Amino acid sequence: MESVDESGSGNPENFEGKYPNRHGILLSLIRSLRGKTEGSSPVATPVATMPASARDSAFSYFYRALVKDKPAFGGFLVIMIFLGWSIFEGVLQMIDFITRRTDYAIMVLGGNPLALDFSHSLVPPSTNSFALLFGTDYYGHSILLSILYAAPRDAAAAVLVMASAIIIGMVVGTSAAYLSGWAEIVFMRLTDAFLAVPALVLALAVSIMVGTGFTSVLIALTVVWWSRYARFFRGEALSLKRRGFVAAARLCGTGSLRIMFRHLVPNSIDPIIAYAALDFGNIILWYSSLAFLGIGVQPPIPEWGEMTYAGLSYIPGSWWWSFFPSLVILAIIISFTLMGDRLQEVISGRIS
Amino acid sequence: MVELQAIIKQYNLNAPLQVQYFDYLQNLLHGNLGLDSIYKAPESLVIAQFLPVTLELVLVGMTLSIVLGVFTGTIAASRQGTATDKAIKGIYLVTWAMPTFIIAFLLQLIVAYDLGLLPADGLANPTLIAPATVTGLPLIDALLAGNLVYFWSLVQHMVLPALAIAITTFGIAIRIMRSSMIEALDKDYVKLAYMKGFSKRQVVYKTAFRNAIGPIITLSAIFFGTATAGAVIVEDVFQYHGIGFFLVQAIFSLDNVAILGLTVIIGISVIIANLVADILYGVADPRIRLE
Numbered sequence: 001m002e003s004v005d006e007s008g009s010g011n012p013e014n015f016e017g018k019y020p021n022r023h024g025i026l027l028s029l030i031r032s033l034r035g036k037t038e039g040s041s042p043v044a045t046p047v048a049t050m051p052a053s054a055r056d057s058a059f060s061y062f063y064r065a066l067v068k069d070k071p072a073f074g075g076f077l078v079i080m081i082f083l084g085w086s087i088f089e090g091v092l093q094m095i096d097f098i099t100r101r102t103d104y105a106i107m108v109l110g111g112n113p114l115a116l117d118f119s120h121s122l123v124p125p126s127t128n129s130f131a132l133l134f135g136t137d138y139y140g141h142s143i144l145l146s147i148l149y150a151a152p153r154d155a156a157a158a159v160l161v162m163a164s165a166i167i168i169g170m171v172v173g174t175s176a177a178y179l180s181g182w183a184e185i186v187f188m189r190l191t192d193a194f195l196a197v198p199a200l201v202l203a204l205a206v207s208i209m210v211g212t213g214f215t216s217v218l219i220a221l222t223v224v225w226w227s228r229y230a231r232f233f234r235g236e237a238l239s240l241k242r243r244g245f246v247a248a249a250r251l252c253g254t255g256s257l258r259i260m261f262r263h264l265v266p267n268s269i270d271p272i273i274a275y276a277a278l279d280f281g282n283i284i285l286w287y288s289s290l291a292f293l294g295i296g297v298q299p300p301i302p303e304w305g306e307m308t309y310a311g312l313s314y315i316p317g318s319w320w321w322s323f324f325p326s327l328v329i330l331a332i333i334i335s336f337t338l339m340g341d342r343l344q345e346v347i348s349g350r351i352s
Numbered sequence: 353m354v355e356l357q358a359i360i361k362q363y364n365l366n367a368p369l370q371v372q373y374f375d376y377l378q379n380l381l382h383g384n385l386g387l388d389s390i391y392k393a394p395e396s397l398v399i400a401q402f403l404p405v406t407l408e409l410v411l412v413g414m415t416l417s418i419v420l421g422v423f424t425g426t427i428a429a430s431r432q433g434t435a436t437d438k439a440i441k442g443i444y445l446v447t448w449a450m451p452t453f454i455i456a457f458l459l460q461l462i463v464a465y466d467l468g469l470l471p472a473d474g475l476a477n478p479t480l481i482a483p484a485t486v487t488g489l490p491l492i493d494a495l496l497a498g499n500l501v502y503f504w505s506l507v508q509h510m511v512l513p514a515l516a517i518a519i520t521t522f523g524i525a526i527r528i529m530r531s532s533m534i535e536a537l538d539k540d541y542v543k544l545a546y547m548k549g550f551s552k553r554q555v556v557y558k559t560a561f562r563n564a565i566g567p568i569i570t571l572s573a574i575f576f577g578t579a580t581a582g583a584v585i586v587e588d589v590f591q592y593h594g595i596g597f598f599l600v601q602a603i604f605s606l607d608n609v610a611i612l613g614l615t616v617i618i619g620i621s622v623i624i625a626n627l628v629a630d631i632l633y634g635v636a637d638p639r640i641r642l643e
Contacts, residue, residue, distance in 0.1 A: 333449035
C-alpha cells in the first residue's frame with residue numbers, strides 16, 4: 001500500500017481499471033459537487049489532474065454498480081420514488097404552513113386525508129377512485145392519501161436525524177482521534193455513556209424532557225443516533241492519522257482544525273456513508289415505534305406506524321387499514337437495507 | 353398549599369438545577385435513586401420489583417433468538433446461493449424491517465385471540481395466588497415454592513412475549529452466523545476434514561460450527577441491549593409487568609424519578625452484559641485472555 005497517494009483516493013491504476021478502491025467513489029462525488037474551485041488544494045490535486053476519461057463519475061459508477069444487482073436496484077428505485085414524492089409533497093406542506101391560506105398539499109392529493117367522513121367508514125379497497133385504492137379507515141380517512149400525506153415527515157425525520165448524527169459524530173469522533181489525550185478520554189467516555197443505554201430507552205427518556213411532537217422526536221433520535229457515528233469516525237481517523245499525508249500537512253504548518261476537517265474527514269466519509277444508507281431505514285423504524293408509544297406526531301396528522309397500530313384491532317374484517325401502511329414501512333426499510341448492503345460491498349471492494 | 357410546600361421541600365425543588373443534579377449523583381453512588389412519585393416508595397425498591405421479571409423475559413427471548421438464528425444461519429451458509437439461502441435472506445429482511453409492535457400485535461391477535469391457544473396478556477393467571485418472593489424471578493420463585501400450577505401459568509404467559517422478542521432480533525444472528533460460517537467453511541482445516549472423509553453434515557456441525565460461533569458470543573451483549581429495548585414495546589403490548597411496562601406507565605404519568613432511575617439501571621445492566629460477554633469470549637476462545 002506504499003503507492004497510496006496523499007488524498008487517499010487510491011492507487012491511480014485502480015481508477016483506470018473498473019475497481020476503484022473504497023475511498024474513491026463518494027469522495028469524487030463530493031468533489032464534483034464542490035466544483036473546481038478546490039483545484040489548488042493539495043487534497044484535490046491527484047483527482048483533478050487525472051484525465052477525465054480515466055475515471056468514472058461517482059454517480060455513474062454508483063448507478064452501474066446498483067444496476068448489476070437487481071434487488072438493490074429495485075430498492076434504489078423505491079427509495080427514489082419515496083424521496084421524490086416526499087420532497088414534492090413536503091415543499092407543498094411547507095408552503096401551506098407558511099402562508100396558512102393555501103391547501104396545495106391536499107389539492108394535489110385530490111382529497112383531504114385529515115377530514116372526518118363517517119359515511120365512508122371502513123370502505124374496502126376498490127379501483128373506482130384513486131382515494132379508495134387502499135380503502136378507508138374507521139374515520140373515513142383514505143388510507144392511500146394518508147400514507148402519501150405522512151411520507152414527507154418520515155423522509156424528513158430520516159434525513160435530518162441522519163445528517164445531525166453524522167455531523168455531531170464527525171466533530172466528536174474525529175477530534176477525539178486526532179487530538180488524543182484528555183480530549184479523547186472525555187469525548188469517548190461520553191460516547192460510551194450514550195451507547196450503553198439501549199436506543200429506545202434513551203429516546204423515551206429524552207422525549208420526556210423535550211415533550212411530544214415531531215421536533216422532540218427528531219431531538220430524541222439525534223441524541224440516540226450520534227454516538228455510533230462518533231465511534232466510526234474515530235476508528236477511521238485513528239487509522240488515517242498515521243498516514244503520510246497527515247504528517248505532510250502538519251509539516252506544511254496546517255492547523256489542527258484544517259487537518260481534521262479537510263484531510264481526515266473527507267477521507268473517512270465513504271464507508272460511513274455506506275453504513276448510513278443502511279441505517280436510514282432504522283430511523284424510520286424507530287420513528288414509527290415512538291409514534292406507537294404515543295410520543296411523536298399527534299393525531300390527526302397521519303403516521304404510518306400509528307395507522308398500522310390503530311388498524312390492527314380491525315383485522316381480519318378490515319384488514320386493509322393496517323395492511324397497507326405496514327407494507328409501505330416494510331418496503332421502504334427493506335429497500336434501504338438492500339441498497340445499503342450493496343453499497344457497502346462495492347465500497348469495501350469485495351464485489352465490483 | 354401546605355402539601356405543595358412539603359413536596360417542594362421533599363424533592364428539594366427550590367435548589368438550583370446543578371445542585372439538584374449533584375445531589376442526584378451523590379445519592380446514586382449510595383444506591384439511592386430517589387422517591388418514586390407514584391408509588392411513594394424508594395425508587396430502587398420499585399425497580400427491584402420489576403427488573404427480575406424483564407430479566408427473565410429478555411434472557412429467555414435472547415436464548416430463543418440466538419438458538420434460532422445460529423441454526424438458520426448455519427443452514428443458510430452451508431447451502432449458500434441456493435433457494436433455501438434466498439428464502440432465509442427473505443425471512444431475515446422481513447423480520448428485521450418489521451416494527452416490533454406489529455410483530456407483537458400479530459402474535460397476540462393470531463395465537464391468543466383467533467386461535468385461543470395461549471393467554472393474551474398479563475404475567476400469570478390473576479386468579480392464582482403468587483408464591484412468596486425469594487429471588488424476584490417469577491419462574492424460579494414458583495419452582496422454589498413447589499407451585500407447579502403457577503409455574504405452568506407463568507410459562508404459558510411468557511411464550512408469546514419471548515417469541516416476539518426472538519423474532520425481532522434473530523435476523524441479526526442469522527446474518528452474523530451466516531457470514532462467519534461462510535468464512536469458516538473456507539478454511540484449510542475444513543478442506544482437511546472433507547479429505548479425511550467426513551460427511552458434509554459432520555464437517556459443518558462439528559468442525560466449522562465451533563470455529564464460527566465466536567462472533568455470536570460477542571453479539572449476545574449487543575443482543576441484550578436490543579432485546580431490552582424490544583422488551584419495552586413487547587411488555588407494553590402484552591401487559592407484562594416488567595420494567596418496560598413500568599417505563600411506559602411512568603412516561604404517561606410523568607414520573608421523572610422513575611424514568612431517570614430506569615434509564616440508569618438499564619444502562620448499568622447493559623454494561624454488565626458486555627462485561628460478561630467479554631469474559632465468556634475468553635472462555636470460548638483460549639487465544640483471547642484478559643491481560
